[in-house]
Amino acid sequence: MNDVNETPEDDFPEDDELPTPAPRFDIPLPEPAAPLPENTRAGFIALIGAPNAGKSTLINQLVGTKVSIVTHKVQTTRTIVRGIAMHDASQLIFVDTPGIFQPKRRLDRAMVDTAWGGARDADLIALLIDARKGIDEEVEKILSRLKDIKTPKVLILNKIDVAKREQLLKLAQQANELVSFDETFMVSALNGNGTDAILSYFAERVPESPWLYPEDQPSDLPLRILASEITREKLFERLHQELPYISTVETENWETRKDGSARVEQTIYVERDSQKSIVLGKRGATIKAISQASRAEIAEIIETPVHLFLFVKVRENWGDDPERYREMGLEFPR
Numbered sequence: 001m002n003d004v005n006e007t008p009e010d011d012f013p014e015d016d017e018l019p020t021p022a023p024r025f026d027i028p029l030p031e032p033a034a035p036l037p038e039n040t041r042a043g044f045i046a047l048i049g050a051p052n053a054g055k056s057t058l059i060n061q062l063v064g065t066k067v068s069i070v071t072h073k074v075q076t077t078r079t080i081v082r083g084i085a086m087h088d089a090s091q092l093i094f095v096d097t098p099g100i101f102q103p104k105r106r107l108d109r110a111m112v113d114t115a116w117g118g119a120r121d122a123d124l125i126a127l128l129i130d131a132r133k134g135i136d137e138e139v140e141k142i143l144s145r146l147k148d149i150k151t152p153k154v155l156i157l158n159k160i161d162v163a164k165r166e167q168l169l170k171l172a173q174q175a176n177e178l179v180s181f182d183e184t185f186m187v188s189a190l191n192g193n194g195t196d197a198i199l200s201y202f203a204e205r206v207p208e209s210p211w212l213y214p215e216d217q218p219s220d221l222p223l224r225i226l227a228s229e230i231t232r233e234k235l236f237e238r239l240h241q242e243l244p245y246i247s248t249v250e251t252e253n254w255e256t257r258k259d260g261s262a263r264v265e266q267t268i269y270v271e272r273d274s275q276k277s278i279v280l281g282k283r284g285a286t287i288k289a290i291s292q293a294s295r296a297e298i299a300e301i302i303e304t305p306v307h308l309f310l311f312v313k314v315r316e317n318w319g320d321d322p323e324r325y326r327e328m329g330l331e332f333p334r
């Protein structure tokens, strides 16, 4: 049999809590091709802020459709794509770097450094502050760490609908004294006041680049990408010694069932038969473990049961296949 179907009924084990090595954004892409002629731009924006600052609300506002990943509770080092906004010819990819805040356990502290690495790798960092709360101890810590990061930074004061004007000006001044922000925005993520200015600003500043994702993304694209990233991470955790570079994971089907659970089909692409055997493991043990771990994490994030079906396929020389580039919205470099 060529493909392996994972039965969804298995119990899944507890994930061991090892921090994973920090990938740059964990997106299965080759090096971007030369810019497209129409001056397209694309870039990653790390949105950071203390819990409840309004990050999810803002992303939903900027992306324009309800992005489902709103209440994830997972603390990992991975950078998660939370939403993708198209504005003019720019593709803005909002990422989250969980784990930045309130490290209590030793393990969390180790993760914090990695998470900040994720923010550093972005093209822009946006710090969101709840204007009503102002700069408390937690925000102060973020600011003090942010000031040494060279990535261009902007400040977004959120919840202006419930904050006083004098308060806002004072807060903007205080934060800018601590960190040199290129720009300060004042918005209400809840009612959308001021958010267009943010989009225009980001759209002009992300680098010239082909779009990194297809333009006509389905609304569940962030979820699909996230699910692919999670499975790739699980593959990496178990097999990075044997298969350090290979394999892409594509979420090919995502269906919400009547009972609210999600049926997710993913394909793991490898380049050779020998690699396929490694992914499968003895009697399918490896793929089973990967599937269980991935399923548990996806389910935790979307807060609904997940039936995950993994397939392993050999796709020879996929890096040389123009069709793959097209699917990813990239020009095939000749």
Ligand SMILES: Nc1nc2c(ncn2[C@@H]2O[C@H](COP(=O)(O)OP(=O)(O)OP(=O)(O)O)[C@@H](O)[C@H]2O)c(=O)[nH]1
Pocket: 049, 050, 051, 052, 053, 054, 055, 056, 057, 058, 070, 071, 072, 158, 159, 160, 161, 162, 187, 188, 189, 190, 191
């Ligand atoms: N009044 C007001 N409330 C807001 C605004 N933006 C967000 N909120 C509320 O603030 C709360 C937290 O918003 P979230 O978007 O979940 O915050 P978050 O930063 O994503 O939170 P975590 O996922 O815990 O990190 C929610 O109750 C939102 O409705 C705003 O502009 N004005």
